[in-house]
Structure formats: structure tokens, C-alpha cells
Amino acid sequence: xxxxxxxxxxxxWRLLLGSLRGSxxxxxxxxxxxxxxxxxxxxxxxxxxxxxxGLGAAALGGGWAVGSRAVDPLPVxxxxxxxxxxxxxxxxxxxxxxxxxxxxxxxxxxxTLPVSDGMLHRVEALTALLDPWLLYVxxxxxxxPVxxxxxxxxxxxxxxxxxxxxxxxxxxxxxxxxAQAGRWFLRNRRRAEAFTLLFVLGLSAxxxxxxxxxxxxxxxxxxxxxxxxxxxxxxxxxRGTPALPSELYGRALRQGLRHGPAGAWFxxxxxxxxxxxxxxxxxxxxxxxxxxxxxxxxRGAAASAAAAxxxxxxxxxxxxxxxxxxxxxALRTVRGRLVVLTPAPLVLVFGVLSRKLPHELxxxxxxxxxxxxxGAGAVFALYALQSFTMNQFAADxxxxxxxxxxxxxxxxxxxxxxxxxxxxxAASLALALLCALGIAPGGSLLDxxxxxxxxxxxxxxxxxxxxxxxxxxxxxxxxxxxGSGGNPHGLAMAAGTVLVLLAAAPxxxxxxxxxxxxxxxxxxxxxxxxxxxLSLALAIPLLRLAARAIGPRRENLALVAGSR
Numbered sequence: 432x433x434x435x436x437x438x439x440x441x442x443x444w445r446l447l448l449g450s451l452r453g454s455x456x457x458x459x460x461x462x463x464x465x466x467x468x469x470x471x472x473x474x475x476x477x478x479x480x481x482x483x484x485g486l487g488a489a490a491l492g493g494g495w496a497v498g499s500r501a502v503d504p505l506p507v508x509x510x511x512x513x514x515x516x517x518x519x520x521x522x523x524x525x526x527x528x529x530x531x532x533x534x535x536x537x538x539x540x541x542x543t544l545p546v547s548d549g550m551l552h553r554v555e556a557l558t559a560l561l562d563p564w565l566l567y568v569x570x571x572x573x574x575x576p577v578x579x580x581x582x583x584x585x586x587x588x589x590x591x592x593x594x595x596x597x598x599x600x601x602x603x604x605x606x607x608x609x610a611q612a613g614r615w616f617l618r619n620r621r622r623a624e625a626f627t628l629l630f631v632l633g634l635s636a637x638x639x640x641x642x643x644x645x646x647x648x649x650x651x652x653x654x655x656x657x658x659x660x661x662x663x664x665x666x667x668x669x670r671g672t673p674a675l676p677s678e679l680y681g682r683a684l685r686q687g688l689r690h691g692p693a694g695a696w697f698x699x700x701x702x703x704x705x706x707x708x709x710x711x712x713x714x715x716x717x718x719x720x721x722x723x724x725x726x727x728x729x730r731g732a733a734a735s736a737a738a739a740x741x742x743x744x745x746x747x748x749x750x751x752x753x754x755x756x757x758x759x760x761a762l763r764t765v766r767g768r769l770v771v772l773t774p775a776p777l778v779l780v781f782g783v784l785s786r787k788l789p790h791e792l793x794x795x796x797x798x799x800x801x802x803x804x805x806g807a808g809a810v811f812a813l814y815a816l817q818s819f820t821m822n823q824f825a826a827d828x829x830x831x832x833x834x835x836x837x838x839x840x841x842x843x844x845x846x847x848x849x850x851x852x853x854x855x856x857a858a859s860l861a862l863a864l865l866c867a868l869g870i871a872p873g874g875s876l877l878d879x880x881x882x883x884x885x886x887x888x889x890x891x892x893x894x895x896x897x898x899x900x901x902x903x904x905x906x907x908x909x910x911x912x913x914g915s916g917g918n919p920h921g922l923a924m925a926a927g928t929v930l931v932l933l934a935a936a937p938x939x940x941x942x943x944x945x946x947x948x949x950x951x952x953x954x955x956x957x958x959x960x961x962x963x964x965l966s967l968a969l970a971i972p973l974l975r976l977a978a979r980a981i982g983p984r985r986e987n988l989a990l991v992a993g994s995r
Contacts, residue, residue: 479563486514487570491578494591497688498582504688508681511575514568515598515677521564522602526609552611552717556710559606565599572599590687590695594680597702601676604709611716676702743850749839750847757851760827761819764910770815770855775862778808782870801871802878806942808863809886813893813931816856818910820897821927822919823848824981825905825991832989841978849894849974856890877952881945881959885938888963892934893927895973900926902980905991937962 493510496502559565572595580588672678683698743751761767785799824831834844860883904920918924938959945955981988 476563476566479567483567483570486567487574490571490575494575494578494580494588495582496578498579498584498587501582504685508685511684512677512681514571515680516675518564518568519602519605519675519677522562522606523609525562525564526559526606527613548718548721549714552714555611555717556603556607556713559603559610562606565602565606568602569599572596584688586691587684587687589692590683590699593692594683594687594695594699594702597699597706598676598680600706601702601709604706604713605676608709608713608716611713611720615716615720674701676705679705746846746850747843749843750850753834753839753844753847754850754854756830757819757823757848758854760830760910761851761855766818766910767855770812770818771859771862773815774808774812774859775866777811778804778863778866779870781807782867786870799871800947801867801874802882802942802946804871805864805867805879805882806885806939808867809860809882809889810931810935812856812859812863812886813890813935814928815859816852817897817919817924817927818908819852819855820893821900821923822906822908823852823898823901824988825901826908826910826919828907828909835985835989841981842975844981845895845898845974845978849898852897853887853890853894857887860886875952877956878942878946881952881956882938882942884956884959884963885935885942888959888966889931889934889938891963891970892966893930895970895977896930897927898974898977899980902977902984902988905988907991934966 493502493507497504497507573592576588576592576595579585579591673682679698679702683695683702686694686698741751741755742748743754746754761770782799782804785804819826827834864879864883900923901919904923906918906920906923908918919927941955941958941962945951945958949955
């Protein structure tokens with residue numbers, strides 16, 4: 432197994448180098464863009480490793496303090512359980528979303544090698560050790576026993592080491608099982624798109640759960656403090672929580688501190704049993720994946736002549752055609768549907784939490800104000816829209832090549848892309864408006880109108896900047912996938928994050944000062960209309976600049992869009 436694992440690592444390394452160098456036909460800016468795109472994830476990984484070493488140092492100190500009986504072990508155990516639970520959830524979500532954003536044919540291609548399917552599965556399972564979140568938690572799992580040993584509690588150190596290795600095995604097998612099951616389930620493209628859409632929307636709904644559980648725990652602590660007794664936090668948690676790997680690890684540590692290794696055999700054995708069951712699930716899903724033929728989504732029918740002949744107001748026929756094509760692309764892809772649908776659940780979450788737990792959110796109960804809630808949803812929609820705006824030329828794949836073959840001026844292409852993404856943003860904003868009205872229906876109509884005008888003016892100012900970044904930093908992406916598979920360039924996303932804040936600052940200041948302080952709705956709408964006119968005046972010459980930037984990079988954009 433070791434030679435094949437070494438060959439597998441070498442293959443991944445050569446693929447990484449090939450992706451950085453690219454083809455000789457790439458220009459210097461594109462080669463620099465590829466290198467910078469690899470540097471950003473490397474810096475994030477370095478940050479995770481550094482944070483993991485810091486967590487390991489904290490685990491070492493905490494183990495020494497508990498082992499020497501300098502502190503009460505209960506707060507340490509609660510912190511360990513909470514951190515490990517978060518890591519488990521993140522590892523599971525990363526494994527589930529990985530198949531939706533990466534290629535599903537990697538295992539099939541590797542089957543051409545003289546390697547058994549079982550060996551291939553074991554190597555793929557071991558690659559879960561490279562998960563950044565596992566790298567984050569491994570130092571703590573290994574240094575906590577060292578701290579307990581230095582503190583003078585050798586029995587608890589042995590238990591912590593065995594429980595840590597068992598928990599690490601559970602995490603690896605959990606990630607492998609989720610990834611393999613996801614690959615088998617998502618081999619049908621249409622089923623994959625529906626699952627991804629429901630999965631992301633379900634996460635938005637489940638984001639309320641931690642706050643509600645935290646509220647129950649806080650009530651339990653207050654009742655216990657009032658009664659003068661120790662709180663039993665576990666009673667306020669849902670049933671089945673004791674079977675979680677993080678809870679079993681915490682139980683093993685508690686039993687090891689109280690009774691030594693003899694009292695911790697059950698939770699450690701339960702962890703090993705869970706690891707074995709998850710590995711069996713992973714192996715079975717891997718066999719099913721290799722035996723299942725991947726099914727793509729059926730191609731949609733071509734647009735009708737009547738739809739192609741439609742013309743949007745204030746746009747030329749060519750720009751209108753580009754805009755409507757961009758809109759149809761968004762509505763037919765997973766990323767586009769998520770862009771339209773996800774801001775609305777966020778508005779609902781903020782509205783519900785601001786009513787039930789106002790002290791848990793920045794700004795407190797201010798989010799019960801309808802116009803402010805809509806403004807927050809508008810800003811989030813701009814961030815969600817970056818998968819289109821910050822990579823609007825390369826995300827079309829072969830569609831961009833077809834557009835370049837047409838007698839289509841660059842100005843019409845840029846304006847059409849901006850208008851199409853604006854239509855997508857308008858649809859997302861409309862759903863956010865409905866949710867905000869359902870949560871906080873009060874307020875002046877002028878205030879609601881001012882927020883909508885401010886949101887559209889912010890997008891107007893961002894559109895030419897996004898077009899320039901898309902022309903300078905294109906990257907091949909697939910809008911049918913979530914996660915990194917459909918993301919734009921890392922630097923483009925970072926620049927877009929800053930630009931959204933800068934462009935949204937003036938409308939936000941108008942809303943906060945005029946709406947919250949002065950309470951002058953008509954004045955607020957007048958100021959917002961003036962800002963919208965200024966934004967449009969600034970955007971027009973910037974759009975012309977973006978159109979001129981496409982010409983020198985036309986061939987390179989076509990190569991990136993075609994993934995060559």
C-alpha cells in the first residue's frame with residue numbers, strides 16, 4: 432500500500448504543478464493569475480495549521496492544569512466537547528459538498544491502473560487526513576495526553592491518547608463515508624442539482640438550531656444557579672447527543688480522570704465501533720460508485736425565436752440578447768438558483784433571531800426594523816452574486832466562445848452581462864423583500880423604496896468593477912457545482928468583498944442617519960435618488976473601460992472559458 436500511496440501523492444503533485452504552469456498559449460497575466468489562485472488556498476491552509484498549533488498549545492496547558500488538579504476539569508471538558516462537535520460538523524459538511532463541487536470521475540480514471548478497488552478505497556480514505564479541519568484538531572488530540580502526563584495523571588493521559596486516536600479514526604471514516612455516499616448519489620446530474628439546492632437551503636434553516644439550543648442551555652444554567660445546584664447541561668440537549676463522537680470522547684476523558692483506564696473502555700470501544708461501521712459504509716458506497724454509470728442532465732431545448740427577439744428597455748438588441756442569456760443561465764444552474772433563493776432564508780433567520788434572541792446578534796433588536804433587515808439581505812445578495820459577477824466571462828464556458836464568434840461589440844457584451852446579472856440580483860432582492868415584509872411589515876413606504884434604490888445603485892457602481900476583475904482574473908468554473916468548483920478567482924472574490932463594503936457604505940449611511948436618527952423618509956429617498964444618479968454617471972465610463980479591456984485578452988478568455 433505504501434508504494435501506491437507514494438505514487439498517488441506524486442500524481443497529485445504533478446497535477447498541481449501542471450495547473451500552475453498552464454498552456455504555452457496563456458498570456459503572462461493568466462499565468463500570474465493561476466499562481467495567485469494557488470497562493471490564496473495555501474495561505475488559508477497555513478493559517479489553519481498555525482491555528483491548530485495554537486489550539487494544541489492550549490490543549491497542552493489545559494491538560495497540565497487538569498492533570499495537576501490546578502483547575503476544575505468540567506469547564507475544560509465542556510470546551511473540548513464544543514470544539515470537537517464543531518469540527519465534526521464542518522468535516523461532515525465539507526465531505527458532503529466536496530462531490531458536488533469536484534469531478535466525479537476521478538475514481539473511474541484511477542481504475543485503469545493495476546490497483547485493486549479495495550486498495551484504491553483505502554488510499555482515498557486516507558486522503559481525508561489532509562482535510563484542513565483535521566490538521567487543525569490533530570495537534571490538540573496529541574498534545575492533550577502529553578499535558579495530562581506532565582501534570583502527573585498517567586492513567587488519564589493513556590485514556591486521552593487512545594480516545595484521541597479513536598476519534599481521529601471516526602473523523603477520517605466519517606469524511607470518507609460521506610464523500611463516497613455523496614459521489615454515488617450525485618452521479619445523476621439532475622438529482623445532484625436538486626440535492627445541492629435543498630441541502631444549502633436546509634443549512635439556512637438549521638442555522639437557527641444552535642441559537643435555540645444555546646437558549647435552552649442558558650435557561651438550564653440560570654435555573655441551576657437559582658436552585659444552588661450544578662447544572663446538567665446534557666438534559667437540555669436533544670436525544671441521541673451522547674452517541675456523538677465528540678460526546679463519547681468527552682465521556683472517555685471524564686471517566687479517565689475519575690477512574691483511570693479501567694473506567695473508559697466503553698466510550699473508547701464505542702468510538703472504535705463507530706469508526707468500523709463508517710468504514711464499512713464508505714467501502715460499500717465506493718463499490719456502488721464504481722459500478723454506477725454517471726448520468727448527465729438532459730440538454731434543454733433551444734430558446735424560441737420569440738424569446739430571442741425580446742428587447743429590454745434602454746438596451747440595444749445585442750445587449751438585450753446577452754442579458755437574457757445570462758438570466759436564463761442563472762435560472763438553469765445550481766449556483767444561479769442559490770443566488771436567487773439564499774438571501775431570503777438569511778433575512779428570515781436574522782428576523783427570527785432578532786425577535787427571540789436579540790442579545791445574540793450584532794445590533795440587537797435593530798434587525799426587527801424592516802428596511803434595515805432588507806438592507807442586510809441586499810448586501811448578502813451582492814456577496815452571493817459574486818459567483819456570476821466576478822467571473823462573468825469564464826463562467827459561461829463554451830457560451831463565451833460562441834459569443835466571440837458573433838459580430839458582437841465588446842461594449843454590448845459588457846453591458847449585457849451587467850444587465851443580466853442585475854436581473855438576477857433583482858429577483859433575489861424581490862424574495863428578500865417579501866421575507867422582510869413578512870417579518871417586519873411596518874414602516875414607511877418611502878423608507879422601503881429608499882433601501883431598494885440604494886441596493887440597485889450599489890450594484891450599478893459594482894458592475895463595471897466586476898467586469899474589469901472578470902477580464903483580468905478569469906478562472907474556469909462550473910455553475911452547476913457548489914463550493915470551490917463554482918467560485919471565481921480568490922483575488923477577485925477578495926477584491927469584491929472590499930468593493931461591496933465601499934459601494935454599500937454611502938447608501939447604508941443615508942439609511943442609518945435619515946431613517947433611524949432624523950426619521951425623514953422623504954429626505955432619505957431624495958438623497959438616495961441623488962446617489963443613484965451619481966452611481967450611474969460613474970458606472971458608464973467604467974463600463975467603457977471594461978469593454979476596452981476585453982480586446983487584448985479575448986483569446987485568453989476563450990481559452991480559460993474552454994478549460995484549456
